[in-house]
Amino acid sequence: MERLNQALYSAFEQDARVHLIGEDLLDPYGGAFKVSKGLSSAYPERVLTSPVSEAAISGVAGGMALRGLLPVVEIMFGDFSTLIADQVINSLTKFRAMYNGAVDVPVVIRAPMGGRRGYGPTHSQTLEKLFLGVPGLRVLAPNTLSDPGQLLLDAILRDPGPVFFVENKLLYLKEVLGQEALAEYQVEQNTPTDSYAATTRLQIQGAPKPTLTLVAYGYMAELAREAQQRLAFEHEIFCELVAPSQLAPFGADGALDPLLLASIQRTRHLLTIEEGSYSLGWGAEVAARAAQALGPALQAVQRVAAAEAPIPASVPLERANLPGVDDIVAAARKMV
Amino acid sequence: MSADYYRQMARIRRFEETVLEQFSSGLFYGTTHTYIGQEANAVGVLSHLAEGDIVFSNHRCHGHFIAYGGDLRALFAELMGKPSGVVGGIGGSQHIHWRDFYSNGVLGSTAPVATGAALAEKVQGSGKLAVIFLGDGALGEGVLYESLNIAALWQAPILFVLEDNRIAQTTPIELNLAGDIAARFAAFGIPVAELDSSDLTEIADAAAPLFGELRSGGGPQALVLHTARFGPHSKGDDTRDEAAVARLRAERDPLTIHAATLDEAERLGIEAEVADEVAAAFAQAQADPEHQP
The missing domain is CATH 3.40.50.970 (Thiamin diphosphate (ThDP)-binding fold, Pyr/PP domains)
Structure with missing residues (x-):
């Protein structure tokens, strides 16, 4: 803030x-x-x-x-x-x-x-x-x-x-993560231009070759980072996390974010993560473009998003409605 | 001046008649909303405009644009979707911009934008003002009232011109509007003048003190002009009783009314010149190249 x-x-x-x-x-x-x-x-x-x-x-x-x-x-x-x-x-x-x-x-x-x-x-x-x-x-x-x-x-x-x-x-x-907080990661960032904003890619230092790409924006990128840690340390599933800060438009030629595209080309598995409701959302567009870019090389895609129902005020019910770290971990475990 | 005002009104009339006459020939894209019968409003109000003042218009914008000084050939070409159009054929009949003139076809949507434009002039101390034309149909849109509130609160230098032609597309005002039009502006503390006339001189005289207030640093003003639309809403959609429309034409034609101030030979001379001018503009636009995408 x-x-x-x-x-x-x-x-x-x-x-x-x-x-x-x-x-x-x-x-x-x-x-x-x-x-x-x-x-x-x-x-x-x-x-x-x-x-x-x-x-x-x-x-x-x-x-x-x-x-x-x-x-x-x-x-x-x-x-x-x-x-x-x-x-x-x-x-x-x-x-x-x-x-x-x-x-x-x-x-x-x-x-x-x-x-x-x-x-x-x-x-x-x-x-x-x-x-x-x-x-x-x-x-x-x-x-x-x-x-x-x-x-x-x-x-x-x-x-x-x-x-x-x-x-x-x-x-x-939340605090913006500084170099110290990110020390355990291999960090890649694009150079923002006037038409395309910052994207960050994180991979845990020294981990085996990642087999899944997590893509998330906003606060969900924070939850995805937690999930990335748990998947690595509890389940030995190693992920790359890509967090764009521009949701629309896509790149100048309509292409997928270059960092994201390169990541999916490596892992061939994509999990999109967003807090909006499930259908017809950002993740669906990312998945479609990934499929168009990779063709049959893309082996699996899943989406994590909010339930398609109004968000209850009651916090336990709200927690069930919105996607959390557990949901990301569960979805990832089914994929790889 | 009187002859010049007549010429401007005749130009609008002949332009709009040409659009209606030629629409069936397939030269124009989309649709049109003609200003026939309301010419004295645009010419009378905009006769007070100064260089750099802003005008916002609506779907029925041809008359406002021509009274603002817009080019006839460019407007014809715009309706024909050509590169030489006012906005290169992209906006079409309802969405044009030239110098400090802007129009948009979503009723009432221009009210906050025009208010913001007027506020920007105030913030920058330019001394310019904004004029926005709205129809009675726009009185059904909520964002208009939000805008009146903000314009009054923040003392935007803007004149709201409400042209009440008593019909919104095909729905008569009795089925569209509860309460009083002028009282709507008064409720926000916006001074309002109201006139039921098709006489250019009366309209220009009614607008004069409102411009005076704005130029001396006053906040928003409103002018309610009860008027008459002679043509259809767009092309062939006039569901009104023909005799009633004929009566409007006979009793409220702003050109006939203003012609009384001119001598016959002068009037005929202007009409002939305008007919040639509009015909030439139409022919030039027709000869202009098409887009080659």
């Missing part, structure tokens, strides 16, 4: 065009999840605490962006991103194309997603899959394996937009 908060400060400091719009942003509250804390005191003119009007604030940001500002929108709970769908799909992502490339729409919409806090059916969802595949929309989701602050800062200051920036609520409590 500090990284995201610092990134907002940096963006405000570096460029006077940056504005933040959202509900309950003013100090001392500083937004429902405190990512915006302090900003309204430091930049009172540029932090606009808004009415409870998600559709309008996303559209207002679009208008500001058309006319030269760099607005960031905070949606209080990602569940409410359903309310911004028309503005995102029929306005913000359309303008550049339908106005024949004459405009940019540099808007970043930040949305906290995810469950495991007992908030119940309409405050716990992982809904970004509804926005994947919208032409012209970049969907980013930070994880603990690369710098979330840099990801956000680049989205605000460098991206012609629009960007949907997915922040898992539990990641707010």
Whole structure:
């Protein structure tokens, strides 16, 4: 969370065009999840605490962006991103194309997603899959394996937009893993470009040749890392973990992430892991592209995702609904 | 000025008539929403526009675009889906952008965007304002009311022009709208002027003080224009009683009304020139090359 908060400060400091719009942003509250804390005191003119009007604030940001500002929108709970769908799909992502490339729409919409806090059916969802595949929309989701602050800062200051920036609520409590924490891994990272964000690949140092690729984003990358450890030390199943921070679009030519592709080519087994509900999700698209890229060389694919039912508020029931480390371990053990 | 206003209205009328006449020839793609009968609204309101002011329009945008100063050939070419169109044939009839003019075809969706655009001008101290045209049909969309609230709260320099032609596609306003239109703006503390007229001079006069307020730093203003749509919603979908539409044409034609301020020879001269101008623009657009994907 500090990284995201610092990134907002940096963006405000570096460029006077940056504005933040959202509900309950003013100090001392500083937004429902405190990512915006302090900003309204430091930049009172540029932090606009808004009415409870998600559709309008996303559209207002679009208008500001058309006319030269760099607005960031905070949606209080990602569940409410359903309310911004028309503005995102029929306005913000359309303008550049339908106005024949004459405009940019540099808007970043930040949305906290995810469950495991007992908030119940309409405050716990992982809904970004509804926005994947919208032409012209970049969907980013930070994880603990690369710098979330840099990801956000680049989205605000460098991206012609629009960007949907997915922040898992539990990641707010996690530290970004430094060199020390990652010392036991062989780490590979891509070089992010303006059109493709950071991806990290982890493999346990000194382990035998991995036979399975785990791919996960956001908080699920954290759970997948735990699963990777347990699979290695309890079951002698060795995995590569690939954690992209860009969910859409796929690479410039529509290809799979190069680190992911190389990993699947080595292991020939792919397990996709996401917190969204099972059907028609991100994992399905990754699996389809893996199958297209590898053909018969791809030996097995499975998916771990949330149940296809509203997320209960009761924590034991919620735990059963959402994918956890045990689910990843169980799915992996069936594959190799 | 009077003759110039007449010329602008005649240009819109002749453009839209040409679109309707030629649609069956298969030269245009998609659909169209003609502005015939409402010309005085666009020309009257936009007569107060200054360089750099922003205009947001809706699906029925041809009249607004032409009154803004948009090129007839480029608009014909846009409807024909050609590279020489306003936005290269990508947007088509409802989705165009040129200079500070923007349109989008989802009713009411432009309200927050226009409000944000106006706020950006305020933040940057440009002194520019935004004008947004909405129809009575858009009053059914919730995001409009969110936008009125924000525009008023944050004092956006924007003029909401509500063109009430009393019919949304084929549904008469009695079946679409409860309550009062002007009261909707008033409820948000937005000053509102209301007029039931097809007289360009009256419309321009009603808009003048609202622009004055905005230029002197005032917040949002609203202008409710009760008007008459003579043509179908798009092409062949007019389900209204023909006699009622004929009566509207006889009683509320903005060109006939404004013609009273001109002498006959001048009016005929303008009409002939406009007919030639529109015909030439159409012919040029027709001769423009097609996309070769």
